Amino acid sequence: MSFDPKLQKSEPQLALRYVPESEGEAASSQPDGQRRILVLGATSGIAEATCRLWAARGDKLFLVGRSADKLNAVAADLSVRGASFVDTTAVDLDDCSRHAEVLSHAVNALGGLDVVFIALGVLGDATEAEHSFAEAQKILQTNFVSVVSLLTWLAGYCAQRHHGTLAVLSSVAGDRGRKSNYVYGSSKAGLSAYVDGLRNRIDREGVSVMTIKPGPVQTAMTEGMKGSSKFADVETVAATLVRAIDKGTDVVYVPGIWRIIMGVITHIPEFVFKNLNL
Amino acid sequence: MKPPFESWGRYPSYDATLKPLHWQGDFPAVLEGAHSGALAVGMGRSYGDVCLLNEGTLLPTTSMNRLLGFDAETGLLTAEAGITLAQILDFAVPRGYFLPVTPGTKYVTLGGAIANDIHGKNHHLAGTFGNHVTQFELVRSDGEQMHCSRTDNPDYYAATIGGLGLTGVITWAQLRLKPIVSRRIDFQGIQFHGIDEFLSLTQQAAHIEYTVSWIDVTSTGKNFMRGVFMQGDHSQVPAALKPSPKPKLVFPFELPGFALNRYTVGAFNTLYFHKQMKQRVSALQDYEPFFYPLDIAQHWNRMYGKRGLLQFQYVIPWEHAREGTIACLQEVAKSGLASFLAVLKVFGEVESPGLMSFPKPGITLALDFPIKPEKSFALFDRLASMTQEFGGRLYPAKDARMTAPQFQAFYPQWEKLARYKDPALTSGFWERVVGADGGAR
Numbered sequence: 001m002s003f004d005p006k007l008q009k010s011e012p013q014l015a016l017r018y019v020p021e022s023e024g025e026a027a028s029s030q031p032d033g034q035r036r037i038l039v040l041g042a043t044s045g046i047a048e049a050t051c052r053l054w055a056a057r058g059d060k061l062f063l064v065g066r067s068a069d070k071l072n073a074v075a076a077d078l079s080v081r082g083a084s085f086v087d088t089t090a091v092d093l094d095d096c097s098r099h100a101e102v103l104s105h106a107v108n109a110l111g112g113l114d115v116v117f118i119a120l121g122v123l124g125d126a127t128e129a130e131h132s133f134a135e136a137q138k139i140l141q142t143n144f145v146s147v148v149s150l151l152t153w154l155a156g157y158c159a160q161r162h163h164g165t166l167a168v169l170s171s172v173a174g175d176r177g178r179k180s181n182y183v184y185g186s187s188k189a190g191l192s193a194y195v196d197g198l199r200n201r202i203d204r205e206g207v208s209v210m211t212i213k214p215g216p217v218q219t220a221m222t223e224g225m226k227g228s229s230k231f232a233d234v235e236t237v238a239a240t241l242v243r244a245i246d247k248g249t250d251v252v253y254v255p256g257i258w259r260i261i262m263g264v265i266t267h268i269p270e271f272v273f274k275n276l277n278l
Numbered sequence: 279m280k281p282p283f284e285s286w287g288r289y290p291s292y293d294a295t296l297k298p299l300h301w302q303g304d305f306p307a308v309l310e311g312a313h314s315g316a317l318a319v320g321m322g323r324s325y326g327d328v329c330l331l332n333e334g335t336l337l338p339t340t341s342m343n344r345l346l347g348f349d350a351e352t353g354l355l356t357a358e359a360g361i362t363l364a365q366i367l368d369f370a371v372p373r374g375y376f377l378p379v380t381p382g383t384k385y386v387t388l389g390g391a392i393a394n395d396i397h398g399k400n401h402h403l404a405g406t407f408g409n410h411v412t413q414f415e416l417v418r419s420d421g422e423q424m425h426c427s428r429t430d431n432p433d434y435y436a437a438t439i440g441g442l443g444l445t446g447v448i449t450w451a452q453l454r455l456k457p458i459v460s461r462r463i464d465f466q467g468i469q470f471h472g473i474d475e476f477l478s479l480t481q482q483a484a485h486i487e488y489t490v491s492w493i494d495v496t497s498t499g500k501n502f503m504r505g506v507f508m509q510g511d512h513s514q515v516p517a518a519l520k521p522s523p524k525p526k527l528v529f530p531f532e533l534p535g536f537a538l539n540r541y542t543v544g545a546f547n548t549l550y551f552h553k554q555m556k557q558r559v560s561a562l563q564d565y566e567p568f569f570y571p572l573d574i575a576q577h578w579n580r581m582y583g584k585r586g587l588l589q590f591q592y593v594i595p596w597e598h599a600r601e602g603t604i605a606c607l608q609e610v611a612k613s614g615l616a617s618f619l620a621v622l623k624v625f626g627e628v629e630s631p632g633l634m635s636f637p638k639p640g641i642t643l644a645l646d647f648p649i650k651p652e653k654s655f656a657l658f659d660r661l662a663s664m665t666q667e668f669g670g671r672l673y674p675a676k677d678a679r680m681t682a683p684q685f686q687a688f689y690p691q692w693e694k695l696a697r698y699k700d701p702a703l704t705s706g707f708w709e710r711v712v713g714a715d716g717g718a719r
Contacts, residue, residue, distance in 0.1 A: 045341075069301065069302075069303055070301055070303075073301060073302060073344050073346070073358070074344065076344065076345070076346045076347065077344035077345045077346065080345040080346065080347060080348050080369075081345060081369070220298070220300050220341065223298060224296075
C-alpha cells in the first residue's frame with residue numbers, strides 16, 4: 001500500500017508534554033459508538049479472533065501485519081462480519097524506521113484513535129536462542145524493541161489528546177524466567193515492565209495502558225507444542241479481552257486462573273525453582 | 279494411545295502427522311519435506327476412513343475459516359473451506375438466511391460438506407449440498423489454482439463435489455443460502471407401523487421440505503419397522519432471528535463396551551417410540567433440536583465406548599427399494615445387534631453435479647452399531663452384499679468396511695475420479711477400495 005504524502009503532513013508531534021488539541025479530529029469516541037481501533041500484528045491468532053468480535057459490533061479497524069495476502073483475508077472476513085471500516089498496511093514492524101509513517105497513516109485513515117491493540121510477537125526457537133545471539137536478538141527485536149518504538153509514538157499521540165486505550169499483549173512467560181524459554185520470557189518481562197511503567201506515567205493523562213498476559217492459547221503460534229489441545233480456546237480469550245479493553249483493566253491475565261498460577265510460580269524460592277523443569 | 283486425528287466412528291485408528299492449514303496460501307508449501315501422501319481434513323465427522331490416512335500427513339483446515347463475501351440480497355456466501363456449518367449459521371441466521379442443505383450435525387466444514395457431497399432431510403426437493411455450491415477454488419499440489427464452477431473447469435467442479443478430498447485442496451467456496459424469517463420449524467411427528475405406512479406418509483409429504491424417519495430396529499413381529507415419521511417446514515411467521523447459544527453439555531467419558539446392548543437399546547427404542555403419546559403431534563420447534571438433536575452433547579460418540587461405532591448407510595433404487603429394505607431390516611433384527619440411530623428416508627430425483635455423489639432416487643437407510651468385531655463386522659458384510667444384490671450402494675463417508683470390488687461396482691465412475699485425483703493426495707478409504715497405486719493410473 002502506498003502512502004499519501006499529504007496525509008503525512010498532519011503527522012502529530014512526538015512531544016510528550018501536554019499540547020492543547022490542535023487538530024480537527026475527534027478525541028473522544030465516535031458518537032455512534034463505533035470505535036476506531038488500530039491493530040498491530042493483526043494476523044496473529046489472538047488478534048484475529050478479537051477483531052472478529054469488534055467487527056461484529058461495527059467498529060472501525062486498521063490492520064497492520066507482515067503479509068499482504070494474510071491481511072487481505074483477515075480484512076475481507078472482518079468487513080463481511082460487519083466492521084464499518086477496514087484498511088490494512090503490510091509492513092515489517094521490525095523496521096522501526098517505518099513506525100512513524102505507518103502509525104500516522106493509520107491514525108489518519110481511522111480519523112483518530114480510540115483503541116490500539118498491540119499483538120505482535122514471535123515465539124522463536126528457544127533452543128536455538130540459547131546459543132545463537134542472532135536468534136535471541138530477533139526475538140527481542142520483535143517482542144520488545146519494536147513494541148517500545150511503537151508505544152513511544154502512540155503514548156505521545158494519546159497523551160497529547162488525553163484519550164485512548166493502549167492494550168499490549170505481553171505474556172505470563174514474562175513473570176519469571178524459566179529454563180525452557182527464557183529469551184522469549186525476558187522479551188515479555190521487559191515489555192511488561194515497560195508497559196506497567198508507561199501506565200504509571202500517562203494514566204493520569206487520561207490514557208489507559210493495559211498489560212495483557214495470556215497463558216498458552218491454541219493458535220498457530222503454539223501449534224504442535226506438548227499439551228496444546230488443553231490450551232485456552234482463542235475465542236474465549238478474545239471475548240475476555242474485548243470486555244477487559246472496554247473497561248481498560250490495568251493488568252489482565254487470560255484465562256484468569258493464570259493470575260493464581262503465576263502468583264504461585266513467582267513465589268517458589270529460586271533454590272527450588274532452579275531444579276525444576278519448567 | 280489416542281491417535282492424533284480420529285473420525286467420528288473412532289475406527290479405524292491410524293497414526294498420522296498433522297500439519298494445519300491456516301491460510302489459503304499454505305498449501306502446497308506445507309507439503310515440503312513430507313514424503314507420505316497427504317489429505318485435507320475438517321472436523322472428522324465422517325465415520326470411517328475417508329478422513330484418515332495411515333502414516334500420512336493430514337492437513338486440518340479448521341483455522342482456515344474466514345468469511346470472504348456475503349450478498350444480503352442473493353444470499354450468496356463465500357468463505358474459506360475450513361469454516362463449519364455452525365459458524366455459517368451463527369453468521370447467517372441473524373441475517374435471515376439458512377443452509378440450503380444440512381446434515382444431522384452442524385459441526386462439519388464447508389470443504390468436508392463438498393468433498394462428501396452431503397445430503398439432508400430435504401434431499402427430495404433440494405438435492406445434495408453440491409447442488410448449491412456455485413463455485414470454489416481448488417489448489418493442486420503443483421501449486422496450480424483452479425477456479426471451478428459449472429462453466430469454469432467443469433470437469434474438476436464435478437470431480438471435486440463428492441470427490442472425497444482427492445482432487446486437490448478446496449481453499450474457498452461459494453454457497454447459495456436460502457432465506458428464512460424465523461428460527462422455527464413447523465414440525466409434525468407421526469407414528470407408523472411397517473414400510474407401507476412409511477411410504478404412504480412419504481408420498482403425502484412430497485411437498486414438505488424436510489422429512490426423515492426414525493425406526494425401531496430392535497422390534498420384531500407386529501412391531502417390526504415401527505417408527506416415527508418426522509416432517510417440517512421453515513415457519514413462515516416472522517420471529518426473532520437470534521444466534522444459537524453455545525453448547526454446554528459434554529459427554530464426559532466413554533461408556534463401557536457392554537452398555538449399549540439389545541436390551542438397553544430396545545428399552546430406549548420403546549420409550550422413544552412412545553415419547554409422543556399420540557399417533558400424530560404438531561409443534562413449533564427451534565431448528566437446533568429439529569436438525570441437530572445430537573449436537574447438544576459434544577463428543578456423544580463416547581457413548582459407544584473405546585472401540586467406537588460403525589455406521590452403515592445404503593441407498594437402494596426404487597426397483598428393489600421396498601423388498602431390499604425389508605430384507606435388510608429383517609437381517610438386522612435377526613442378528614440381535616442393537617442400533618440406536620436408525621434413520622429411513624426417501625431420496626428424490628434432483629441430480630447432483632458431483633461425479634461420485636452417493637444419493638440416487640430410492641430409499642436410504644442409516645444404522646449405527648457399537649463395534650464388536652465378530653458380530654458387527656459380520657452383519658455389516660452381509661448387509662453390504664445384500665445392498666449390492668438389490669442394486670444399491672453404500673455411502674463412503676459412513677463406511678469402514680466395504681471391499682474394493684464392492685466399491686468399484688457401486689461407483690463404476692471411480693476410474694474417472696482417479697484421473698482427476700491429485701497425485702500427492704490420498705486417504706485411508708481410497709487406499710482400501712482402490713489400492714495405494716490406484717490413483718496413479
